[in-house]
Amino acid sequence: QVQLVESGGGLVQAGGSLRLSCAASRSIFSFNTMGWYRQAPGKQRELVAMITWGGSTNYADSVKGRFTISRDTAKNTVYLQMNSLKPEDTAAYYCHTTGTYSAWGQGTQVTVSS
Numbered sequence: 506q507v508q509l510v511e512s513g514g515g516l517v518q519a520g521g522s523l524r525l526s527c528a529a530s531r532s533i534f535s536f537n538t539m540g541w542y543r544q545a546p547g548k549q550r551e552l553v554a555m556i557t558w559g560g561s562t563n564y565a566d567s568v569k570g571r572f573t574i575s576r577d578t579a580k581n582t583v584y585l586q587m588n589s590l591k592p593e594d595t596a597a598y599y600c601h602t603t604g605t606y607s608a609w610g611q612g613t614q615v616t617v618s619s
Contacts (some may be wrong), residue, residue: 507531507606514598514613517590521617525585527600527610532581534558537604539583541574543596543615553598554585568594590617 513525525541533539540555554574555563562574573586583600595617600610 507535507602507608509600509602509608509610511598511600511610511613513585514615516616516618519590519592519617519619521590522586522588523590523615524587525598525600525613525615527583527585529581529583529602531606533576533578533583535604535606536602538602539576540601540603541583541585541598542601543594543598545596548596550599556583558604587615590615592617592619 508530510528513523515523517523538555538557541553542550543553544550553565553568554572556574556576571589576583595615597612597614599612602608
């Protein structure tokens with residue numbers, strides 16, 4: 506079993522930045538992947554960014570060049586640095602792990618005003 510605790514969401518103006526954090530209750534090497542998903546009202550949950558056990562990353566086309574996923578293995582934490590935020594980035598953001606210890610975080614709200 507694993508717990509994921511997200512933080513860092515908030516309200517920001519367009520063009521601004523936020524950094525989301527996802528702290529896991531066990532070593533991040535316990536997971537095949539750790540990633541961030543988002544869900545806007547009335548829309549399906551979608552992948553934003555993902556990092557694999559080996560450190561490879563993958564991004565949605567809509568955030569490439571603006572968002573960066575990274576990890577701190579000592580803190581069992583994954584980060585999502587979000588720059589040049591747009592109103593369309595407004596959503597609830599969820600941390601997700603895959604593998605033996607698959608889990609979802611509780612979500613953190615990101616609101617970008619125009």
